Amino acid sequence: MVETFGQRLQERIRALGPLCVGIDPSAVLLDAWGRPDSIEGLEFFSLAVLEAAVGSAAAVKPQVAYFERFGSAGYRVLERLITDARDADILVIADAKRGDIGVTNDAYAAAWLDESSPLCVDAVTLSPFTGVGSLAPFFARCVEGRGVFVLAATSNDEGRTIQRARTDRDEAVEDHVLRLVAEMNQHDEGLGALGVVLGATRDRPRFDLAQLGGPYLVPGVGAQGATPEQVGRLFERCPDGTVLVNVARAILDSGPERSALRDAVRRWRDNLTTFL
Amino acid sequence: MVETFGQRLQERIRALGPLCVGIDPSAVLLDAWGRPDSIEGLEFFSLAVLEAAVGSAAAVKPQVAYFERFGSAGYRVLERLITDARDADILVIADAKRGDIGVTNDAYAAAWLDESSPLCVDAVTLSPFTGVGSLAPFFARCVEGRGVFVLAATSNDEGRTIQRARTDRDEAVEDHVLRLVAEMNQHDEGLGALGVVLGATRDRPRFDLAQLGGPYLVPGVGAQGATPEQVGRLFERCPDGTVLVNVARAILDSGPERSALRDAVRRWRDNLTTFL
Numbered sequence: 003m004v005e006t007f008g009q010r011l012q013e014r015i016r017a018l019g020p021l022c023v024g025i026d027p028s029a030v031l032l033d034a035w036g037r038p039d040s041i042e043g044l045e046f047f048s049l050a051v052l053e054a055a056v057g058s059a060a061a062v063k064p065q066v067a068y069f070e071r072f073g074s075a076g077y078r079v080l081e082r083l084i085t086d087a088r089d090a091d092i093l094v095i096a097d098a099k100r101g102d103i104g105v106t107n108d109a110y111a112a113a114w115l116d117e118s119s120p121l122c123v124d125a126v127t128l129s130p131f132t133g134v135g136s137l138a139p140f141f142a143r144c145v146e147g148r149g150v151f152v153l154a155a156t157s158n159d160e161g162r163t164i165q166r167a168r169t170d171r172d173e174a175v176e177d178h179v180l181r182l183v184a185e186m187n188q189h190d191e192g193l194g195a196l197g198v199v200l201g202a203t204r205d206r207p208r209f210d211l212a213q214l215g216g217p218y219l220v221p222g223v224g225a226q227g228a229t230p231e232q233v234g235r236l237f238e239r240c241p242d243g244t245v246l247v248n249v250a251r252a253i254l255d256s257g258p259e260r261s262a263l264r265d266a267v268r269r270w271r272d273n274l275t276t277f278l
Numbered sequence: 279m280v281e282t283f284g285q286r287l288q289e290r291i292r293a294l295g296p297l298c299v300g301i302d303p304s305a306v307l308l309d310a311w312g313r314p315d316s317i318e319g320l321e322f323f324s325l326a327v328l329e330a331a332v333g334s335a336a337a338v339k340p341q342v343a344y345f346e347r348f349g350s351a352g353y354r355v356l357e358r359l360i361t362d363a364r365d366a367d368i369l370v371i372a373d374a375k376r377g378d379i380g381v382t383n384d385a386y387a388a389a390w391l392d393e394s395s396p397l398c399v400d401a402v403t404l405s406p407f408t409g410v411g412s413l414a415p416f417f418a419r420c421v422e423g424r425g426v427f428v429l430a431a432t433s434n435d436e437g438r439t440i441q442r443a444r445t446d447r448d449e450a451v452e453d454h455v456l457r458l459v460a461e462m463n464q465h466d467e468g469l470g471a472l473g474v475v476l477g478a479t480r481d482r483p484r485f486d487l488a489q490l491g492g493p494y495l496v497p498g499v500g501a502q503g504a505t506p507e508q509v510g511r512l513f514e515r516c517p518d519g520t521v522l523v524n525v526a527r528a529i530l531d532s533g534p535e536r537s538a539l540r541d542a543v544r545r546w547r548d549n550l551t552t553f554l
Contacts, residue, residue, distance in 0.1 A: 113343065
């Protein structure tokens with residue numbers, strides 16, 4: 003029987019710890035690294051971070067926006083990064099936050115989760131503004147080890163107004179997303195393929211986080227202000243190996259020197275492992 | 279003084295009518311056109327629809343998902359389409375529904391609205407799940423005639439749960455988006471640069487649609503079920519030239535024969551003009 007994405011990720015977390023390294027080649031970071039804000043800079047940065055993450059992190063998370071700003075040439079670099087990561091046997095989560103009506107989501111799902119696509123990754127982040135149900139074409143593709151992370155509560159303050167608005171059932175939008183994803187995960191044996199993004203900077207939702215039946219992707223740690231202890235408390239009752247913590251700037255600031263980057267990756271991995 | 283995007287669009291609508299032609303090169307439509315589901319098919323389809331739209335439609339709206347499914351090669355076709363549209367002097371709205379936290383939105387905004395980007399278009403669609411405030415980097419770039427359309431109410435049924443959830447102010451999310459966009463448009467003289475996506479298949483929001491101070495992009499007409507009369511009623515009190523109606527499949531089904539495509543574009547333009 004083929005493992006679900008949740009099971010694959012859980013094995014990586016148990017073996018390597020709960021760290022996901024964010025690959026955010028922003029103009030600001032390229033400048034701090036003394037590299038040009040160009041395709042060459044983008045490629046150097048991305049592959050250096052990948053190399054530092056391999057062997058110490060469960061996954062890498064390229065932020066698609068930083069590649070898209072260079073158009074098709076930036077996407078070629080993203081394709082190279084995805085191929086190299088696959089060769090290095092590290093999981094790739096594309097932080098794309100895609101979401102549209104159903105018929106369009108079928109094309110986005112093909113882009114990110116179909117084996118034949120040059121952008122095919124292990125998992126992709128999704129935005130549910132058009133409705134959790136509209137994301138069905140992605141859920142249908144969460145087979146053969148592929149998965150998704152649906153936004154429930156993002157790490158930024160401005161996210162609260164909509165994410166905590168109350169639905170017809172008098173449920174906060176974030177709880178609505180968590181509940182629907184949990185219901186769908188019940189079809190999978192063991193840990194399911196459908197995950198949720200839950201910012202470490204946010205208050206605990208009403209939904210019992212231990213009941214998701216799938217993995218969490220947790221932004222907001224490090225430069226955005228949340229500590230590993232806070233993450234440990236927020237998810238304290240969740241099963242082992244279900245919480246993946248993204249750290250980007252707090253690691254990326256230590257580049258471009260490779261040994262410094264590697265040290266930062268290991269330090270964050272060890273620090274997170276203490277609390278998760 | 280430089281015109282806003284709203285003013286530019288208004289002039290086009292007054293001169294050419296309120297039609298936006300959706301460019302949706304889906305696998306299904308390529309097959310119906312007898313074209314391969316490949317880069318070649320994608321390019322043929324996109325440029326044929328552009329040609330049919332020029333002179334009879336105010337704008338074209340490529341759906342980015344259908345290009346992204348081919349990765350960087352698909353984005354090269356999108357770049358070609360954008361360049362050709364600019365040469366033909368027709369407005370381009372990238373239907374990307376991008377949206378992330380603020381620092382990331384700065385990179386997405388650079389991708390779609392910076393003159394130096396190969397993907398630079400006249401306007402881009404945005405998803406506000408991370409908060410309307412998080413979209414500030416896009417709003418800051420709505421100068422020199424560029425604009426955005428923020429999702430308020432999408433054309434699909436599944437969108438209602440979140441888009442009609444109630445915020446802390448006991449306001450529906452769709453009304454919250456409309457109100458915040460209207461407030462920002464007050465800074466512009468005449469019609470502002472910030473638009474909203476409002477599906478023609480949806481009930482009238484509580485917000486007074488005549489008060490937006492910017493343009494509407496209206497999906498849901500034709501194959502999705504809404505009629506030009508319904509659009510006319512929904513926006514009956516809005517100022518002249520502020521409502522842009524997207525029609526995709528109902529036109530695209532008439533391809534690939536060029537004169538049939540052109541006829542369909544004109545028929546829809548005339549039909550919409552009767553009611554708007």
